[in-house]
Amino acid sequence: MTQHFEANFDGLVGPTHNYAGLSYGNVASLNNASALSSPKQAAKQGLKKMKALADLGLVQGILAPQERPDVNSLRRLGFSGTDADVLFAAATQAPAIFQACCSASSMWTANAATVSPSADTKDGKIHFTPANLTNKFHRSIEPQVTGNILQATFNDDRYFSHHQHLPDNDHFGDEGAANHTRLCNAYGEQGLEIFVYGKHAFDNSKPAPTKFPARQTIEASQAVARLHGLKDENVVYIQQNPALIDQGVFHNDVISVGNQNVLFYHQQAFLDSASVLQQIRQKFGDKDLHLICVNSDEVSVQDAISTYLFNTQIVTLADGHMAIIAPSNCQENQAVSHYLAKLVEQNTPIKEVKYFDVKQSMRNGGGPACLRLRVAMTEQERAAVNPNTLMNDKQFDTLNHWVDKHYRDELSVDDLRDPQLLVESRTALDQLTQILQLGAVYPFQQV
């Protein structure tokens, strides 16, 4: 019998992890602008979460971070000379652009790509489309290298199909799996792929947020569904509630999350909720479905945003029950921890909550679910994944040593212009590509 499961591929935090206040519309990012960061602690928090999930019996993968500062992008913008000249000129003449080219943001791999498992696609392969992330300049420089890393990780064209990211324009703004979730009866069965978008790019008469930007368009979501060969009857497009985007819900995974036959969402998450849920019920079919709605009087939208209650991972454990992987911020908020304690007593598949400290990520607006890209697969497909990218005792030790050797304890935004930091970080990444056996995925390795 073929075994099916869902793997989580977490982004490894890079050696230049920092807080630059780059994401307008993402409240945590703005509030922590210029705070001191700890790249070493951040990377270790991430590794610990990966290892804990592997120890729970889940398949856990590792996605490499990007090279930052991104000297290549700075050169494209006209800064020239030696690498040190480029850093100095950019940092002094155009500090905002420089900081954008130093962002830690590739660690949130929920935004790396949209993934459709083979059970859903016409050709029976797993499809990947890197997100173009056009809405934020600092993120728009990710998709090329993201594509390289995904291809080096899922490197077998018998099973994996890689697409180019969508055209780089706001009309096709695509934020990847953060706005995509999949419901299914079992991972290996045909699922229902739910794409959540913020606006219609080609129709201004449709509702849209007025304060903060909608990063995902319906046209982008539809393009990804076409590329992946999904059938219309197995896809639902839902508009996110624009009023919530204006309150700081910049991705759908800040306000709803799904796993197998469970959709966990806030009462205010979607526009036209009743008809949306009706569509989900109808397309999901005659199977057991748990639509778990959290009402505003149980948890307010503001508490949901500050604790990331919905940026939790819902995972299925070996015995079939589900656990919620939550940031420790949820435990520290009375309304939210009370809600979660009650939830596990109810008649749903979710039976336990596990809290993790991911505060280094939370300060930039990234919870446990932002840190992972889900890939549902068969045992045969897993065997075709680059084995060095899978977490186990040995890789955990190797990567912790690697972090200890190369990462700084503390980093300020001013440190980013230090040419020595660039050397340190390239040395670290070069070694990482050997540990994970990725080949030359970074521009600095390709010259």
Ligand SMILES: N=C(N)NCCC[C@H](NC(=O)CCC(=O)O)C(=O)O
């Ligand atoms: N919800 C999901 N899936 N991902 C969270 C991404 C957080 C990221 N923060 C940042 O890019 C902030 C970087 C800074 O300010 O330094 C973003 O807004 O795109």
